[in-house]
Amino acid sequence: MEPQFTPLIDSLPSTVPxxxxxxxxxxxxxxxxxxxxxxxxxxxxxxxVIAAMQExxxxxxxxxxxxxxxxxxxxxxxxxxxxxxxxxxxxxDMLLGLAVRQYVREGTPxxxxxxxxxxxxxxxxxxxxxxxxxxYRDDREDLDGLLAAxxxxxxPLVYFSNPDNPMGTWWEAAEIERFINALPKETMLVLDEAxxxxxxxxxxxxxxxxxxxxxxxxxxxKAYGLAGMRCGYxxxxxxxxxxxxxIRNHFGMNKLTQIAALAALKDxxxxxxxxxxxxxxxxxxxQIAAQNGLQAIASATNFVTIDCGRDGPYAxxxxxxxxxxxxxxxxxxxxxxxxxxxxxxGLDEELxxxxxxxxxxxxxxx
Amino acid sequence: MEPQFTPLIDSLPSTVPxxxxxxxxxxxxxxxxxxxxxxxxxxxxxxxVIAAMQExxxxxxxxxxxxxxxxxxxxxxxxxxxxxxxxxxxxxDMLLGLAVRQYVREGTPxxxxxxxxxxxxxxxxxxxxxxxxxxYRDDREDLDGLLAAxxxxxxPLVYFSNPDNPMGTWWEAAEIERFINALPKETMLVLDEAxxxxxxxxxxxxxxxxxxxxxxxxxxxKAYGLAGMRCGYxxxxxxxxxxxxxIRNHFGMNKLTQIAALAALKDxxxxxxxxxxxxxxxxxxxQIAAQNGLQAIASATNFVTIDCGRDGPYAxxxxxxxxxxxxxxxxxxxxxxxxxxxxxxGLDEELxxxxxxxxxxxxxxx
Numbered sequence: 001m002e003p004q005f006t007p008l009i010d011s012l013p014s015t016v017p018x019x020x021x022x023x024x025x026x027x028x029x030x031x032x033x034x035x036x037x038x039x040x041x042x043x044x045x046x047x048x049v050i051a052a053m054q055e056x057x058x059x060x061x062x063x064x065x066x067x068x069x070x071x072x073x074x075x076x077x078x079x080x081x082x083x084x085x086x087x088x089x090x091x092x093d094m095l096l097g098l099a100v101r102q103y104v105r106e107g108t109p110x111x112x113x114x115x116x117x118x119x120x121x122x123x124x125x126x127x128x129x130x131x132x133x134x135x136y137r138d139d140r141e142d143l144d145g146l147l148a149a150x151x152x153x154x155x156p157l158v159y160f161s162n163p164d165n166p167m168g169t170w171w172e173a174a175e176i177e178r179f180i181n182a183l184p185k186e187t188m189l190v191l192d193e194a195x196x197x198x199x200x201x202x203x204x205x206x207x208x209x210x211x212x213x214x215x216x217x218x219x220x221x222k223a224y225g226l227a228g229m230r231c232g233y234x235x236x237x238x239x240x241x242x243x244x245x246x247i248r249n250h251f252g253m254n255k256l257t258q259i260a261a262l263a264a265l266k267d268x269x270x271x272x273x274x275x276x277x278x279x280x281x282x283x284x285x286x287q288i289a290a291q292n293g294l295q296a297i298a299s300a301t302n303f304v305t306i307d308c309g310r311d312g313p314y315a316x317x318x319x320x321x322x323x324x325x326x327x328x329x330x331x332x333x334x335x336x337x338x339x340x341x342x343x344x345x346g347l348d349e350e351l352x353x354x355x356x357x358x359x360x361x362x363x364x365x366x
Numbered sequence: 367m368e369p370q371f372t373p374l375i376d377s378l379p380s381t382v383p384x385x386x387x388x389x390x391x392x393x394x395x396x397x398x399x400x401x402x403x404x405x406x407x408x409x410x411x412x413x414x415v416i417a418a419m420q421e422x423x424x425x426x427x428x429x430x431x432x433x434x435x436x437x438x439x440x441x442x443x444x445x446x447x448x449x450x451x452x453x454x455x456x457x458x459d460m461l462l463g464l465a466v467r468q469y470v471r472e473g474t475p476x477x478x479x480x481x482x483x484x485x486x487x488x489x490x491x492x493x494x495x496x497x498x499x500x501x502y503r504d505d506r507e508d509l510d511g512l513l514a515a516x517x518x519x520x521x522p523l524v525y526f527s528n529p530d531n532p533m534g535t536w537w538e539a540a541e542i543e544r545f546i547n548a549l550p551k552e553t554m555l556v557l558d559e560a561x562x563x564x565x566x567x568x569x570x571x572x573x574x575x576x577x578x579x580x581x582x583x584x585x586x587x588k589a590y591g592l593a594g595m596r597c598g599y600x601x602x603x604x605x606x607x608x609x610x611x612x613i614r615n616h617f618g619m620n621k622l623t624q625i626a627a628l629a630a631l632k633d634x635x636x637x638x639x640x641x642x643x644x645x646x647x648x649x650x651x652x653q654i655a656a657q658n659g660l661q662a663i664a665s666a667t668n669f670v671t672i673d674c675g676r677d678g679p680y681a682x683x684x685x686x687x688x689x690x691x692x693x694x695x696x697x698x699x700x701x702x703x704x705x706x707x708x709x710x711x712g713l714d715e716e717l718x719x720x721x722x723x724x725x726x727x728x729x730x731x732x
Contacts, residue, residue, distance in 0.1 A: 002578035003522060003554035005609060006471045012612040020617075022431035035428070044427040053426065053622070057419040060626065061410040061591040062401070065388035090456060093615055105372045119617070126613045156369060188369035212368035225427040228621025243371060246378040247492045249459055251386075251485070254620050255594025256419070260426065 008106060008128045017118040021328045030326065034350035034357075037328040039165065039303045041225040042346040043277055045260065046270035049226070052263035053256050064258050066250040071258050074265050075233055085209040085235055087244040088261075090252050092194055092219045092232035097123040098244055099215055099234070100157065103188055104129040109153035113141040115166065115334025117192065120159050129157075136337060139297055139305075140169040143179045150187050158183070161192035163199045166332040166342050168299030173205040180205070180214060188240070191216045194232075195301035197223035197271065198278050203300060212237040222302055223275060224264045229257040278302045281345030288355045292362055303344040305332065312338035314365065321361035327354055374472060374494045383484040387694045396692065400716035400723075403694040405531065405669045407591040408712040409643055411626065412636035415592070418629035419622050430624050432616040437624050440631050441599055451575045451601055453610040454627075456618050458560055458583045458598035463489040464610055465581055465600070466523065469554055470495040475519035479507040481532065481700025483558065486525050495523075502703060505663055505671075506535040509545045516553050524549070527558035529565045532698040532708050534665030539571040546571070546580060554606070557582045560598075563589035563637065564644050565666035578603040588668055589641060590630045595623040644668045647711030654721045658728055669710040671698065678704035680731065687727035693720055 004010075021038060025031050035042065044050070068088040076083045089095040096119060104110055106128030112120060114133035124131055132153045134145040141164050150158050160179075163170040171179075176191070183189055193216055196204055207216070215236045221227035231253075234241065264271075285304040286296035295307045308315040312335065319331050319341050331341045343354065370376075387404060391397050401408065410416070434454040442449045455461040462485060470476055472494030478486060480499035490497055498519045500511040507530050516524050526545075529536035537545075542557070549555055559582055562570055573582070581602040587593035597619075600607065630637070651670040652662035661673045674681040678701065685697045685707050697707045709720065 001551040003469060003552055003606070005468050006474075008471070009468045009609065009612060014608065014611055016432065016611065016616050018432070018616070020429065020432045022435060023433055026435065038429055040429060041427050044424055050423045050426070053423040054420040057416045057423070058410055060416070060419065060594045061407050063386065063404055063406060063587075063593045066382065066384070066386045067389055069388060069392065090615070090618055093617055097615060102371050102375045103369060105374070108372075185367040186369055221429075227429045228426045230618060230620050240369070242380070243375065245380055245382065246375060249456070249463060250382050250384070251459055252456055252596060254596050254623065256622060257620065 012125060017122045024323065024328065032328040033326040034346060034353045035328050036344045036346045036350060036354060037330040038227070039222065039301070039344045040227045041222055041274065041278070041302055042350065043225055043274050045225040045264060046267040048267045048270065049260050049263045053260050056256060056259045059255055062255055063251050064253040064255040066253070068253060068258060071262055074262055078265060079207050079235060081207060081209050081235060082238070084238045085241055086233055087241045087248070088231065088233045088253065089244070089248060091221060091230040092192065092217045093119050094230070094252070095217055095232050095234050096120050096190065097126070098248055099188070099190055100124055100127050100129065101247060102243055103157045108157070109155040110157045110159070111146055111149045111153060111155045112159040113146065115332050115337045116141065116159065116161060117165055136167065139167045139337070140164065140171065143171065143175060147179060147182055150184065155187060157188050157190065159190045159192065161194065162203060163195040163300035165195065165301065166305060167337060168297055168301045168303055168305050170199055170203045170300040172202055177205050180211065183213065185213055187213060189214045193217060194219045194222055198275055198302050199300035207235060209235065209237055212240055215240060220261050220264055223271060223278070225274065226260055226264060229254065229260050231257050231261045278345050281351065284351050285343050285345065288351070288358060292358050297340070303342055305340045305342045307340050310339060315339050315341055317365045318361055321364045322357060325357040325361055327357050378491060383488045390689065390694065398694040399692040400712060400719045401694050402710045402712045402716060402720060403696040404593070405588065405667070405710045406593045407588055407640065407644070407668055408716065409591055409640050411591040411630060412633040414633045414636065415626050415629045419626050422622060422625045425621060428621055429617050430619040430621040432619070434619060434624060437628055440628055444631055445573050445601060447573060447575050447601060448604070450604045451607055452599055453607045453614070454597065454599045454619065455610070455614060456620070457587060457596040458558065458585045459485050460596070460618070461583055461598050461600050462486050462556065463492070464614055465554070465556055466490055466493050466495065467613060468609055469523045474523070475521040476523045476525070477512055477515045477519060477521045478525040479512065481698050481703045482507065482525065483527060483531055502533065505533045505703070506530065506537065509537060509541060513545060513548055516550065521553060523554050523556065525556045525558065527560065528569060529561040529666035531561065531667065532671060533703060534663055534667045534669055534671045536565055536569045536666040538568050543571050546577065549579065551579055553579060555580045559583060560585045560588055561667035564641055564668050569666055573601060575601065575603055578606055581606060586627050586630055589637060589644070591640065592626055592630060595620065595626050597623050597627045644711050647717065650717050651709050651711065654717070654724060658724050663706070669708055671706045671708045673706050676705060681705050681707055683731045684727055687730045688723060691723040691727055693723050
């Protein structure tokens with residue numbers, strides 16, 4: 001005899017949403033020369049943020065304020081809402097898990113796009129939900145298809161990312177508002193805007209906290225360059241935001257992360273500068289693709305998805321050839337999308353290296 | 367209409383395990399002069415750890431290795447086990463939540479001591495478990511009582527901390543091994559050793575990863591002085607440790623935390639030095655208590671629980687009088703234990719200030 005897991009836990013597979021680049025480096029026994037696979041932001045956090053972390057490193061013995069009071073207040077001011085409309089968590093990944101837990105139990109149908117964020121799916125599976133997936137249409141998440149699936153399944157939860165990961169595509173705000181208006185009022189929309197800062201302003205609907213069925217999620221991991229510090233936040237109606245307090249890990253936030261996020265939020269000039277560099281990097285990646293006869297898909301994120309022009313196994317071979325050449329990239333896995341590889345914007349020297357290796361990788365695959 | 371929470375979420379109260387000192391400071395509109403309430407370690411992390419964080423602050427744009435490979439390997443070497451016997455998480459609080467989720471569903475009986483760690487209880491409630499509590503006996507968790515409750519309830523999960531929080535008391539290893547041997551093999555014991563480093567070596571059973579029904583939890587928050595960085599770990603049999611991978615937030619660890627924890631583990635001379643200072647601090651607190659006619663309970667932790675000699679309301683009044691005098695302390699809340707206040711070891715100047723304020727607080731309460 002030994003302790004018995006719950007039937008749900010017992011039924012879960014031992015899969016992980018992503019393999020980290022460090023695991024690949026250990027397997028290859030060689031470091032990558034270009035780290036362009038995880039949609040990190042190689043420009044890094046602002047010098048003001050790095051300084052704030054360094055100056056406060058000795059404070060690491062203190063638990064962080066469990067209410068995230070200062071950070072929530074600053075975010076609320078930034079967004080033009082009240083602190084009660086914001087919940088801060090250890091990255092969007094954590095907040096997605098908490099959101100799923102609030103609306104999903106065993107057998108609950110949950111709608112998402114086929115090939116969208118695997119970590120959301122991981123949480124749905126982890127709480128026993130049943131995923132109903134909708135294929136992308138023309139490399140975008142299919143808003144009409146998602147809506148139809150929600151209605152068909154009577155799903156209490158639907159996930160939609162704008163801009164989209166892994167394709168980088170986006171919808172304009174008016175389309176999203178139309179989707180929200182058409183959504184059943186009892187269905188919660190998780191609108192993942194992790195890449196919101198790098199999108200055209202026209203892609204983001206105004207923040208509207210009067211809707212109890214929309215949770216918008218944003219992060220310091222992407223444009224702010226703080227993926228390693230784990231800080232995301234959700235914006236919504238007060239009751240729905242307040243419910244996170246019933247189950248979140250109140251002392252889960254990192255003290256230095258609170259300090260870093262506050263400093264990052266204050267340094268909007270740096271953010272603007274980084275966004276300009278990200279946009280330039282996207283153009284560069286698109287050029288590199290074109291120089292190799294490949295088509296880049298227009299992107300509103302900090303990465304560019306490149307259509308390799310053939311099928312999934314071919315794109316996988318290109319990906320592996322790049323990895324063999326010390327370029328860390330990833331790729332979409334769902335059918336049709338899987339003809340692509342996904343390249344994060346990186347430093348100039350990393351993109352130089354990618355530009356140098358891509359033709360060789362393509363030649364090797366031929 | 368609005369989105370409906372699951373019935374379980376709907377049923378949960380909006381309580382939090384602890385109010386942070388920052389919330390009290392905001393309420394008082396005045397900072398504390400002695401931060402002695404959260405069992406933090408005011409001696410802080412090692413200079414080598416602070417330096418490692420500072421040197422790597424600019425790396426914060428990278429996600430941490432989701433496998434925690436280097437840290438797990440270092441912990442495994444330190445503990446004399448294999449990496450597969452260790453899971454790293456964002457503090458013991460997080461690992462407790464994951465452990466509860468693995469063994470508890472709605473209605474599952476879970477055994478703990480009445481007045482033991484509230485965050486464990488928070489997680490049990492959060493997953494719908496039913497707490498069966500056992501009163502302390504002579505200010506120690508009652509091993510015989512816990513065992514009887516496990517058998518009576520046929521509980522798949524029991525929580526026991528050694529040394530104990532909030533009383534600071536402990537059992538010797540031989541007693542704990544007797545308890546483990548008597549435990550039904552299908553009952554998982556979470557043995558919380560958050561204060562293990564400050565306990566006498568005789569209080570810690572040898573690490574034995576052959577037992578599938580024991581999960582031992584340890585942390586960098588206490589003796590290592592890294593509460594704000596959120597890093598704990600659990601040690602156990604490979605299958606039970608591996609199950610955490612099914613549900614943990616794989617990219618939840620902070621990059622700087624991995625670096626800090628590795629550096630802290632390497633700097634064992636600093637740890638020894640801090641432990642000596644903690645032991646001296648415990649003696650100092652006991653002296654201060656005695657000078658005021660109060661009895662300190664012998665402690666194996668980084669705090670000392672002081673018997674105020676009367677009932678719960680009296681001890682609460684003492685606590686509030688200390689808080690009024692800018693001394694942040696906490697107290698046990700369960701009957702009988704609630705006659706006490708709990709004072710964390712702090713810097714000499716903080717204990718000086720406590721020594722100065724305690725007589726005034728007692729006088730004010732008289």
